[in-house]
Amino acid sequence: MNIRQVNANGQAIIPSLELTMEKGKVLGIQTNVQRKKILLAQLAEREDVYLSFAEQGEYTRLTVEELLHFLKSLSGHSQPVHSMLQLFQLGDYQKVRIANLPASKKIYLSLLRVYYAQQPIIVLEEPYFQLEEPDQLAFARLLEELAEEKQILILTANLEDALISCDEVYRLDEAGLHLLDITDADDEAEAAHEIGEAEFKIQKIPTKKNDKTILFNPPEIDYIESMNSTAVVHVAGETYTCALTLAELEERLLHYGFFRCHRSYIVNLQKVRELITWTKNSYSLRLTTGKDSVVPLSRTKLAELKALLNI
């Protein structure tokens, strides 16, 4: 599915996009309201798209059953109404006029119009925004079922809403679509279990200053240097001495993103801002903490660092 570029005031709001949709997968696009409206306007021109708008109203004087009858005979849908009522879990509301339904059920009901759509592609605008949680779950389940035979796209300004039922979520900005890296809660739990042992080992770096022992969390440390065979820990411009050797520190801090950049230096890579090339064989690392904090980088370690940072 192609989306044309849209400009406003000479700036691209939406670049031209190519969206691949497939059955069995619910896609979500999270973007701001302006881009959502532009997308909807472009999708409305297509014959093969059924759009479900957020402000969709309903024939409030009909009962739920009458509405489903109406939609059935209008669309030529084959399923009998009573089985649809069961599928939609609306059996209790069968004879209730739509005007008298709870607000969330009313929205849920107008969302169900997508079930009667003939088009192969279904686009929903903010389906979950005004639904209560049980209705959100019920509708997410129905969408999953519907996705077996239709291509479904959800447009929303709210990422949480997209996460309810989308298998893939993209963020749309002026640069284009960005796939968000989402793992299900189950996968995360497994991963957490695997690295659990390392996580639970408490890693504090003991240092001394004026005869006091101070414990630092590794992320606080900017870099460590070796001075007269004692390790000096630099934290926010202050120095503290440490009884451990650099080799021991390197081993302890490996998992925290530290790197032995020089025979007598260990640097916290999270705090490195710039790689300075003095000459062909002389390099330094500038840290984010200040102008003066520059750590030498030995030539032999450069290749290792580049591999580590993927540069």
Next chain:
Amino acid sequence: MNVSLKRIQAIFIKDYKEFSRNYAVSIMILFPIAFALLYRTEAGDQAAIYAFIMNFSLAMLTSFVQACLIAEEKERNTLRSLMMTPASMLDVLIGKSALVFLISAAVLAFSTYLFGYESSNVMLLAAALGISILLYTAIGTICGLYSKTLLEASLSVFPVLIIFTAGPFALVFEDQYPFLEVLRYLPSSQLSELLVEMEAGAAAGELTKPLVVISLWAVVLTVVSFVLYKRRLMDQ
């Protein structure tokens, strides 16, 4: 544009239920009946009064209901959803118009009975009223298309009521203001003329002219309403 009887029927039934449960709109069927009872007379100008009741009822019932049915669909954004179903625009329009036609025909027939009007030529009377109903339905469609909400639709019917129903009465001033002559060609004036002449016992040949004028109005307005309907819905 394909037309399906099944879909027209579905829209007809749906609109009938909505109409009968929306008392703000369905109360309009009481007007012609109340007027018929109120103005019952044995006096000589029976035909003129009867023509006034018919003209008033056509604007107040036929145009009003049709305008409200269309405007309400627009107000609730259900029309846009209907456009994405296999139902064509023509299905929707025919379904609604058929309902309005049947309601109007039944109510007008009933109020004619209550009023006690006896026509010398029932076939001609039925034809004139039938064509008038089509014409006022088309006006109602146009009113509905130009209003966004139910409230706007009910107000938009008033200009129609004033021009079409009050038009024949302004003919009294025709001597002073010769341009009022044009009002003679309003469908309501023609209907009135037709009924009066029929009562006076005019020959069938003399009666064709009003009928032709009313039919012309009906054809032109129906075509205009179809074209507008198509164009206005595309814009949405």
